[in-house]
Each structure stands twice: as C-alpha cells, then as structure tokens.
Amino acid sequence: MSLADSDRELITTELGREPTAAEAALFENLWSEHCAYRSSRPLLGAFDSEGEQVVIGPGDDAAVVALPDPETGEPGETYVTLGIESHNHPSYVDPFDGAATGVGGIVRDTLSMGAYPIALTDSLYFGPFAEDHPKYLFEGVVEGISHYGNAIGVPTVGGSVDFHPDYEGNPLVNVACVGLLPADRLVTAVAQKPGNKLVLVGNATGRDGLGGASFASEDLAEDAETEDRPAVQVGDPYAEKLLIEANEVLVEEGLIESARDLGAAGLGGASSELVAKGGLGAEIELEAVHQREPEMNALEILLAESQERMCYEVAPENVERVEAVAARFDLGASVIGEVTEGNYRCTFEGETVVDVDAEFLGDGAPMNDLPAEEPAVPDTELPDPDLEESFEAVVSSPNTASKEWVYRQYDHEVGVRTSVKPGDDAAVVAIREAAGLGDDALSEDAEGIGLAISAGGAPNWTASDPEAGARAIAVENATNLAAKGARPLAAVDCLNGGNPEKPDVYGGFSAAVSGLAEACADLSVPVVGGNVSLYNDSATGPIPPTPTLAMVGTKRGYEAPPLSASPEGDLLLVGDRPDRLGGSEYLARFGGSDRFPALPDDPAGFVDSLAAVADHPATLATHDVSHGGLAVSLAEMVTDEAGLEVSLSGDPAAALFAEGAGRVLVQTTDPDAVREAFAGIAPVARIGEGTDDGVLRVDVGETDLTYDAAGIRERRSTIAAELE
Known part of the structure; x- marks a missing residue:
C-alpha cells in the first residue's frame, strides 16, 4: 500500500507542507482500514x-465491566476486561506465528487496563480439508495458539471452529481475552499530564511486523505467503509471561499513569494514540528505543510491530522504580520521551522526522461512503436424501463434529479457575475475588461468582442471510450462557468481511452488523468493544460476512448442569420448532437453499427463563440446540452410561436438522417446573426420556434411527481422523 492521493492532499493541507517519509508511513498505517475503521x-x-x-466501553485497549456484587446484585468493585481481535492475514502467511502473536496482542490489551488475564477463547474459520493447504493452515494455527497460550499460563477455555469453502484463500483467526482486576487498579490509555515520561518496557525492537496495519487492510495476493512474510510478527511467549508478571507489579505499586500495548503501527501507533486520547502531545527520541538489530532507521523503529512491548506513562519520580522492576524480570526498559502540551514529535539522531497534531493523526482519517447492495433472499429448493444417510452426514460433518482434537491441545485448567471446561455450551470460570474469597482452590465452601464465557459465529447462517444469521449468533451465544445458569453481562464482537469496495460484499457486511446490533439490544446485552477486519478477499473470492461474538454472563457459584444426558428424567425440547432449513449443515451437505428460520419473539425472556431452569435442583442436563439441529444435540448428549429414547413429529428433515436459534434440550425430573418457567415465553414439549444403555433411539416419521455412544463418537471424530 501507499498513501492515497486524496489522503496525501488532506495531510499536506493540514500540515502546510509535504509529509516526511516517516510521517507518510505513519499516516498510511494509522489511517488504514485496520486502524481507522x-x-x-x-x-x-x-x-x-x-x-x-x-x-x-469502546475505544480503549479493552472494555471494562463491573461484576455484580454477590450480596446485592448491583455492580460491584470487581471488574473484568473484555477484548477481541483478529489475526487473519498474518495467520494465512505464517499460521504458527500469525496465530500465536494474535494471542499475545489481545493479552497485552488486557494488561494495559491493569488487569490480569484469566481466560482466552479462539474462533477459527477455515476452508474444507479436501485440499491440503487448509489442513496446513489449520494445524499451524492451532499449534500457534496452544504454544503461546500454554506458555504464558492463560487457559483457553472456549471458542469455535467452522469450515466453509469461502475461507480457503483467507482463513480467520479471532481471539478474545478476559481479564480480572479490582476497581482501584484500573488503568486507561488516556495520557494524564505533561512532563510525565514515556517508558517502553519489554522485548527489544526489531524489523519484524513492518507495515502490519496496512498489510491487514488490503486483499491477500496470490504470492502473500512469500511477499508479505516480513509483515508478520514473531512472538516470544516466555517474554510475554515475564511482561505479564512485571505489569502486575507495576500496577500493584501504582507506578503507571496510563498504558498502551504496542500492536498495529508499533511504537508510532501506541504512543500517538496514548497522548491523543488525553488531548496532549509528546517528544520522543527514537534512538533511545532499545533495539535488537543494528542500524535501524527512524521509520523502522517507529512502525515495527515487534511483540511483547508496552508503552507506559510514568511520573518522573517513579521512572527509576519502573526500570528496576523491568530489570527484575529480565525485560528491557527505555525512557523514550515525555508527554507534552504540543504536537506529537519524534526525532532521530537530532533530526525531526515526525511533527504532527496527535489527534489529527489518530482521528483525522475521513470516513468512506460506500455503496451497498441488499443481500438477496434465497429461494426454497430442498434435497430429499435418505434420512439415515442425512443423519450420519450431518453428525460427522467437520462443522458439527467433536472439536476435542483442537481444545485438548490447550491448557484449559491452568490458574485453577475453570469449572466447566471446553466441549460444553459455555465455559465457566470461578471469580472468587468478587466474594472476597481470595485465590483459593475451586473446592472452597463459600461461593463467589461464576463467569460463563461463550464465543463463536456461524458462517452458514450469515452466508444464507447476513442479518437474520447475525441475529441468531447473538441469541445462540446468550443461550449458551443461560444453559449453564448464567445471565448475560456484556459482549465484544469481531466483525469480519471481504472487500468493502464491492457493493454486494459491503451490503452483506452492513446487514450482519445491523442484525447483530439489533439482537444484542433485544437481549439487553451491551456491546462494549470489538474489532473490525475487512479486505478478507483472496484469489478464491471474499469470505462470507462473519461476525464473531464473545459474550460473558454471571451466575452465583461455579457449578452448572452438564451437557451429557442422565439415565433418568424426562427430555424436554424448549422453543419453537422451525420449519425452514436455511443456513443448516443439512443443506451444506446435500445442496439446496431455504430462508433462515424465524427467531424467538422474546429472546431476553427466553434466556432469563433458561438461566433459572438451569439452576433448578430438578434439572439433570441442559444443551443448546443449534449447529446441526436437534440431530447433533441429541448425539452430543449420549454417553456410554446414558442413552436417550426420543420421538419427533412433523417433517423429519426440519425436525432433525433445522438450526433456528433459541432452542434448548432440558432433562429434568420435574417437567412441570420447566413448563411453568417458560409459560408465555416459549413452548415446552416432552420428546423423550433417559435410558441406562448408552443408546440413542430416535423415532421420526417412518424411520427409526439407532446409534450407540461408541458409534456416535467414531462418527464425530472427523477432524482427528482427517489430521492423523
């Protein structure tokens, strides 16, 4: 990329002169789609x-939300941070380092708010395994995430994995992080006072990641894997772990006035944004930056996206102590300048290379006014395969199959907080601090707050209908939380799309944003931050509009009903029975099209009622019905110890495979309590009961489907089988 003529003209007018080479590169990156949206x-x-x-809310490195006080239910003095980001282009060029540094970046966003990272989720989107290249990308990304997350000691507790042909040339890697802090430790990215010093702490600066922000703001070229490799950062998780612990000491001792992690556009991006938010400026000496490569020039020092680095605003009297803490953790520390009341000014060996207004640099990019085409409504053309063949194909599809191959590579128990582990509808982590319990083991008698976490998207849904599919993603994530007894608290989103300059692509992206926003409002879930990743286009074409949502909710205590069936108890299906198959894995497997199913009329009421039912003492199991429809949810519930005997009415294909959001399976010994909880909210139907033989029996239409737990496990091990 290079600075657009219209941007250069605007900048030249504002400056009253031509920009220097360093200024032009800085504007190019900070005015890119990746940074300026x-x-x-x-x-x-x-x-x-x-x-x-x-x-x-939105605008800082991460959002901050107050957890409810366990006694009053009002917002308390224990906070969590929420952040999400994409590392899509880097993960295509270098899947291991691209994905690994995505983890590192979102963790540092958490650190910059004064929080300690306690949980990660990853939502991954790839092309089908019919070709070798998607397999190579998939394995590299999972290895990169596990390597980095495991090494820094932050558990990866959830996420999603989806496959779609339109990701073949451009996979997506979306990573979210949750952090924890008491109210009195909060730090922001707003510079506080002229005269305070700017201190760079962490790894030495190299030439890796140059131009990463602008690279993320253009379509992937066919030769991207070779030509764009220098734009991909190289991570060092062991240095990040040291940075996490050093940051903890700096915040605990009150040594930090404000902070920003070095991500997109490197030092130039972090330091200019920090002072711009405070309406201030800076004087920076670039040669003062500690470097790992000889003879780096001003532009390289300014824009390198070398990892594991933080920019801190520090009062002059605290600089020596900050340097001592950095030395204790074997981290570099450089006093690179100070906060001023003037322009953002950088010098290199006595020469001024940047002298601009920080607010103009950070917020002066003009917005694009792009044409948008409204997405088409699909016709109804349905296949008619054998029902047994359909069941086996949908249950064994990589999209609906077990993701154990992925999450077993992650350390999801480090930190001794994870109560509900990956593989369930939502993870639950223990927040003992909210009840003043300290950092003790999960077996403590006293109860704190359980923080439930769900993250993911649904490309089949949004490819079929961007607006309705995005609405369903919000309802789906909220349902996941409620199935574990939690009520939604807040969410962050990662909005992935193709080249916005194409009217059909921008129309689909716009519709997805609208649908997601409306559904979150209906659920009374504030969207407190997020990330946008556009230009996910390649030689194989654009990706489908892909909004990823990471949502958290809270409950009293850490226990939750399991996903797995019990040998006893009635099996109830709660929610409307959709009669449309749009967006389903069934159509993805066998071809055809249909409109997307209708969503619940009262999604907030449904979620609230479900959270109450999940915590009812008679509830034995709960499981959301979504991807793959009822067929997959039933198959996932069966174990060697517990089977299900089920009878379904209506059109067999719709009954088994429709994927309307806002439905849940509840196994209970008190069906009347469930009916009472959902009275006026959603229909409740008894569809079966538990058995003790580990067999799933489904009577649907004129077909009897029978599979034992071992057979289901074998069919659902598709991903592992493909990769072994």
Whole structure:
C-alpha cells in the first residue's frame, strides 16, 4: 500500500507542507482500514454499549465491566476486561506465528487496563480439508495458539471452529481475552499530564511486523505467503509471561499513569494514540528505543510491530522504580520521551522526522461512503436424501463434529479457575475475588461468582442471510450462557468481511452488523468493544460476512448442569420448532437453499427463563440446540452410561436438522417446573426420556434411527481422523 492521493492532499493541507517519509508511513498505517475503521465506523453506532455495569466501553485497549456484587446484585468493585481481535492475514502467511502473536496482542490489551488475564477463547474459520493447504493452515494455527497460550499460563477455555469453502484463500483467526482486576487498579490509555515520561518496557525492537496495519487492510495476493512474510510478527511467549508478571507489579505499586500495548503501527501507533486520547502531545527520541538489530532507521523503529512491548506513562519520580522492576524480570526498559502540551514529535539522531497534531493523526482519517447492495433472499429448493444417510452426514460433518482434537491441545485448567471446561455450551470460570474469597482452590465452601464465557459465529447462517444469521449468533451465544445458569453481562464482537469496495460484499457486511446490533439490544446485552477486519478477499473470492461474538454472563457459584444426558428424567425440547432449513449443515451437505428460520419473539425472556431452569435442583442436563439441529444435540448428549429414547413429529428433515436459534434440550425430573418457567415465553414439549444403555433411539416419521455412544463418537471424530 501507499498513501492515497486524496489522503496525501488532506495531510499536506493540514500540515502546510509535504509529509516526511516517516510521517507518510505513519499516516498510511494509522489511517488504514485496520486502524481507522474508515468503512465500518459509520455502521458501528448501531451498537448499544451502555449499561450500569459498563465502566469503560469502546475505544480503549479493552472494555471494562463491573461484576455484580454477590450480596446485592448491583455492580460491584470487581471488574473484568473484555477484548477481541483478529489475526487473519498474518495467520494465512505464517499460521504458527500469525496465530500465536494474535494471542499475545489481545493479552497485552488486557494488561494495559491493569488487569490480569484469566481466560482466552479462539474462533477459527477455515476452508474444507479436501485440499491440503487448509489442513496446513489449520494445524499451524492451532499449534500457534496452544504454544503461546500454554506458555504464558492463560487457559483457553472456549471458542469455535467452522469450515466453509469461502475461507480457503483467507482463513480467520479471532481471539478474545478476559481479564480480572479490582476497581482501584484500573488503568486507561488516556495520557494524564505533561512532563510525565514515556517508558517502553519489554522485548527489544526489531524489523519484524513492518507495515502490519496496512498489510491487514488490503486483499491477500496470490504470492502473500512469500511477499508479505516480513509483515508478520514473531512472538516470544516466555517474554510475554515475564511482561505479564512485571505489569502486575507495576500496577500493584501504582507506578503507571496510563498504558498502551504496542500492536498495529508499533511504537508510532501506541504512543500517538496514548497522548491523543488525553488531548496532549509528546517528544520522543527514537534512538533511545532499545533495539535488537543494528542500524535501524527512524521509520523502522517507529512502525515495527515487534511483540511483547508496552508503552507506559510514568511520573518522573517513579521512572527509576519502573526500570528496576523491568530489570527484575529480565525485560528491557527505555525512557523514550515525555508527554507534552504540543504536537506529537519524534526525532532521530537530532533530526525531526515526525511533527504532527496527535489527534489529527489518530482521528483525522475521513470516513468512506460506500455503496451497498441488499443481500438477496434465497429461494426454497430442498434435497430429499435418505434420512439415515442425512443423519450420519450431518453428525460427522467437520462443522458439527467433536472439536476435542483442537481444545485438548490447550491448557484449559491452568490458574485453577475453570469449572466447566471446553466441549460444553459455555465455559465457566470461578471469580472468587468478587466474594472476597481470595485465590483459593475451586473446592472452597463459600461461593463467589461464576463467569460463563461463550464465543463463536456461524458462517452458514450469515452466508444464507447476513442479518437474520447475525441475529441468531447473538441469541445462540446468550443461550449458551443461560444453559449453564448464567445471565448475560456484556459482549465484544469481531466483525469480519471481504472487500468493502464491492457493493454486494459491503451490503452483506452492513446487514450482519445491523442484525447483530439489533439482537444484542433485544437481549439487553451491551456491546462494549470489538474489532473490525475487512479486505478478507483472496484469489478464491471474499469470505462470507462473519461476525464473531464473545459474550460473558454471571451466575452465583461455579457449578452448572452438564451437557451429557442422565439415565433418568424426562427430555424436554424448549422453543419453537422451525420449519425452514436455511443456513443448516443439512443443506451444506446435500445442496439446496431455504430462508433462515424465524427467531424467538422474546429472546431476553427466553434466556432469563433458561438461566433459572438451569439452576433448578430438578434439572439433570441442559444443551443448546443449534449447529446441526436437534440431530447433533441429541448425539452430543449420549454417553456410554446414558442413552436417550426420543420421538419427533412433523417433517423429519426440519425436525432433525433445522438450526433456528433459541432452542434448548432440558432433562429434568420435574417437567412441570420447566413448563411453568417458560409459560408465555416459549413452548415446552416432552420428546423423550433417559435410558441406562448408552443408546440413542430416535423415532421420526417412518424411520427409526439407532446409534450407540461408541458409534456416535467414531462418527464425530472427523477432524482427528482427517489430521492423523
């Protein structure tokens, strides 16, 4: 990329001169789509980001939300941070380092708020395994995430994995992080006072990652894997672990006035944004930056995206102590300048290379006014395969099959907080601090707050209908939380799309944003932050509009009903029975098209009622019905110890494979309590009961489907089988 003529003209007018080479490169990166959201920002106002629990909303490195006080239920003095980011292009060029540094970046966003990272999720989107290249990308990405997350000691507790042909040339890697902090430790990215020093702490600066922000703002070229490799950062998780612990000491001792992690556009991006948020400027000496490569020039020092680095604003009297803490953890520390009341000014060996207004640099990019075509409504053309063949194909599809091959590579128990582990509808982690219990083991008698976490998207849904599919993603994530007894608290999104300059692509992206915003508002879930990744286009074409949502909710205590069936108890299906198959894995396997199913009329009421039912003492198991429809949910519930005997009415294909959001299976010894909880909210139907033989029997139409737990496990091990 290079600075667009219209941008250069605007910058030249503002400066009253031609920009220097360093200024032009800095503007190119900070005014890129990746940093300035020039095509998406006009749409983001649709999201409601306010609520009494919201401490800091969009605009900082991560959002901050207050957890409810266990006694009063009102927002308390224990906070969590929420952040999400994409590392899509880097993960195509170098899957291991691209994905690994995505983890590192979102963890440092957490650190910059004064929080300690306690949980990660990863939502991954790839092309089918019919070709070798998607397999190579998939294995590299999973290895990169596990290597980095495991090494820094932050558990990866959830996420999603989806396959779709349109990701073959451009996979997506979306990583979210949750952090924890008491209210009195909160730090922001708003510079506080002229005269304070700017201190760079962490790894030495090299030439890796140069131009990463601009690289992420253009379509992937056919030769990207070789030509764009220098734009991919190289991570060092062991240095990140040291940085995590050093940051903990710095925050605990009150040594930090403000902080920003070095991500997109490197030092130039972090330091200019820090002072711009405070309406201030800076004087920076670039040669003062500690470097690992000889003879780096001003532009390289300014824009390198070398990892594991933080920029801190520090009061002059605290600089020596900050340097001592950095030395204790074997980290470099450089006093690179100070906060001023003037321009953002960088010098190199006595020469001024940047002298601009920081707010103009950070917020002066003009927004794009792009044409959008409304997505087409699909016709109804349905296949008619054998029902047994359909069941086996859908249950064994990589999209609906077990993701154990992925999450078993992650350390999801480090930190001794994970109560509900990966593989369930949502993870649950213990927040003992909210009840003043300290960092003790999960077996403590006293109960704190359980923080439930769900993250994911649904490309089949949004490819079929971007708006309705995005609405369903919000309802789906909220349902996942409620199935474990939690009520939603807040969410962050990662909005992935293709080239916005194409009207059909921008139309689909716009519709997805609108649908997601409306559904979160209906659920009363504030969207407190997020990330936008556009230009996910390659020689194979654009990706489908792919909104990923990471949502958290809270409950009293850490226990939750399991996903797995019990040998006893009635099996109830709660929710409307959809009669449309749009967006389903069934159509993806066998061809055809249909409109997307209708969503619940009262999604907030459904979620609230489900959370109450999940915590009812008679509830034995709960499981969301979504991807793959009822067929997959039933198959996932069966174990060697517990089977299910089920009878379904209506059209067999719709009964088994429709994927309308806002449905759940509840196994209980008190069906009347469930009916009472959902009275006026959603229909409740008894569809079967538990058995003690580990067999799934489904009577649907004129077909009897019978599979034992071992047979289901074998069919659902598709991903592992493909990769072994």
